[in-house]
Amino acid sequence: MLHADVFTELVGQDEAVQTLRRAAAAAAALLAADAAARDPRVTVADPDPDFELDPATEDAPPSAAAMTHAWIFTGPPGSGRSVAARALAAALQCVHGRGCGQCAGCHTTSAGTNADVRFVVPDGLSIGVGEMRALVLRAASTPSGGRWQVLVIEDADRLTEAAGNALLKAIEEPPPRTVFLLCTPSTHPDDISVTIRSRCRVVALRQPPAEAVASVLSGRDGVPAEMAAWAAAAAQGHVGRARRLAADPQARERRDAVLAVPRRLTGVGACFDAASALIEAAEAEAAAAVAETDATERAALQTALGAGGTGRGAAGAARGSAGQLKELERRQKSRATRAQRDALDRALVDLAGFYRDVLVVTLRAPVAPVHTDIAPLAEAAAGKWTAEATLRRLEAILACREAITTNVKPKIAVEAMMLSLWRG
Numbered sequence: 121m122l123h124a125d126v127f128t129e130l131v132g133q134d135e136a137v138q139t140l141r142r143a144a145a146a147a148a149a150l151l152a153a154d155a156a157a158r159d160p161r162v163t164v165a166d167p168d169p170d171f172e173l174d175p176a177t178e179d180a181p182p183s184a185a186a187m188t189h190a191w192i193f194t195g196p197p198g199s200g201r202s203v204a205a206r207a208l209a210a211a212l213q214c215v216h217g218r219g220c221g222q223c224a225g226c227h228t229t230s231a232g233t234n235a236d237v238r239f240v241v242p243d244g245l246s247i248g249v250g251e252m253r254a255l256v257l258r259a260a261s262t263p264s265g266g267r268w269q270v271l272v273i274e275d276a277d278r279l280t281e282a283a284g285n286a287l288l289k290a291i292e293e294p295p296p297r298t299v300f301l302l303c304t305p306s307t308h309p310d311d312i313s314v315t316i317r318s319r320c321r322v323v324a325l326r327q328p329p330a331e332a333v334a335s336v337l338s339g340r341d342g343v344p345a346e347m348a349a350w351a352a353a354a355a356q357g358h359v360g361r362a363r364r365l366a367a368d369p370q371a372r373e374r375r376d377a378v379l380a381v382p383r384r385l386t387g388v389g390a391c392f393d394a395a396s397a398l399i400e401a402a403e404a405e406a407a408a409a410v411a412e413t414d415a416t417e418r419a420a421l422q423t424a425l426g427a428g429g430t431g432r433g434a435a436g437a438a439r440g441s442a443g444q445l446k447e448l449e450r451r452q453k454s455r456a457t458r459a460q461r462d463a464l465d466r467a468l469v470d471l472a473g474f475y476r477d478v479l480v481v482t483l484r485a486p487v488a489p490v491h492t493d494i495a496p497l498a499e500a501a502a503g504k505w506t507a508e509a510t511l512r513r514l515e516a517i518l519a520c521r522e523a524i525t526t527n528v529k530p531k532i533a534v535e536a537m538m539l540s541l542w543r544g
């Protein structure tokens with residue numbers, strides 16, 4: 121049996137995991153060959169008798185081509201793009217060269233404290249060029265742990281054009297021990313530039329099947345089987361969302377409120393009320409999500425700047441502090457906006473799940489419902505609406521999501537959607 125390692129967290133992604141295991145093995149072989157070339161007396165290869173390769177990798181020894189210096193992880197939200205990138209980063213720093221999950225290399229990488237692994241997690245709406253230049257410069261330095269310098273960019277689709285160009289230059293002329301791991305929803309040019317894409321190997325993650333998500337929730341997290349099955353279906357393949365639904369009663373309440381929307385749409389006034397309620401709920405959820413980080417950051421900055429101060433230079437210092445505070449406020453506002461959009465989008469995905477379920481009943485499609493707990497409502501709606509009318513409602517939700525990503529004011533997009541959902 122295989123040990124639980126850094127790849128175990130990747131739920132329902134067998135193919136991707138195999139690619140990444142091979143890459144890790146090839147990377148370790150490269151390091152060993154390097155070390156042997158420098159000093160023939162040194163052997164870096166670790167015998168590690170506990171490690172059992174899976175049969176597929178056993179008969180095919182790692183070829184150097186299995187590793188490359190730039191990777192893109194794509195897949196729908198919640199499929200585990202950043203989990204996959206982190207797992208490969210850990211495997212590259214693993215002293216056994218495979219992501220054992222036990223050694224110092226694996227631990228420090230997973231904990232985000234490895235000196236040679238930098239994570240870029242943009243909390244605003246985009247990653248700027250200044251930040252990217254600094255990161256690229258750092259990623260070019262010699263790895264202090266003697267293995268690899270790894271730069272993980274989550275949400276690489278949020279790079280500004282200038283930041284993308286700075287990154288491209290580094291990927292085009294990579295330092296020998298530097299590895300770039302990018303995460304984006306897809307390889308569409310809207311998400312990642314064609315030139316960056318052409319220099320990276322793509323690992324496509326799929327939406328994990330509900331059964332795989334449920335078995336992780338019940339097997340590893342100890343969620344009761346029935347709750348796990350419900351949460352996995354309701355989360356539509358989003359592992360993190362499934363976990364939250366299973367663990368957080370407030371998340372379940374918010375979902376219930378969203379799923380009550382279709383019943384509440386009885387007239388124009390009700391549509392506008394429902395739109396306001398949905399927006400306000402997303403704002404409240406986002407505010408709660410960022411409040412703690414905001415306060416901690418503000419307190420840390422104020423401590424760093426020192427409170428007050430007099431005498432020579434104090435006026436200049438005060439002007440400088442005001443600038444830093446303003447910059448922090450700008451970043452926090454940008455993060456809050458993003459959190460609101462994420463919360464609203466999650467609500468829209470839940471809502472779409474309901475209309476999808478109605479369509480499934482109407483068409484008698486042999487697929488499992490998303491919202492098992494409100495199946496009777498979907499059946500009742502299917503008795504009233506034609507397939508075309510349900511499809512139009514589903515399309516209205518997709519159009520709303522699309523409009524919000526192209527910067528239409530959320531309130532306006534949601535109001536238009538509610539009217540379409542009511543009229544059908």
Ligand SMILES: [Zn+2]
Pocket residue numbers: 213214215216217218219220221222223224225226227
């Ligand atoms: Zn390890």
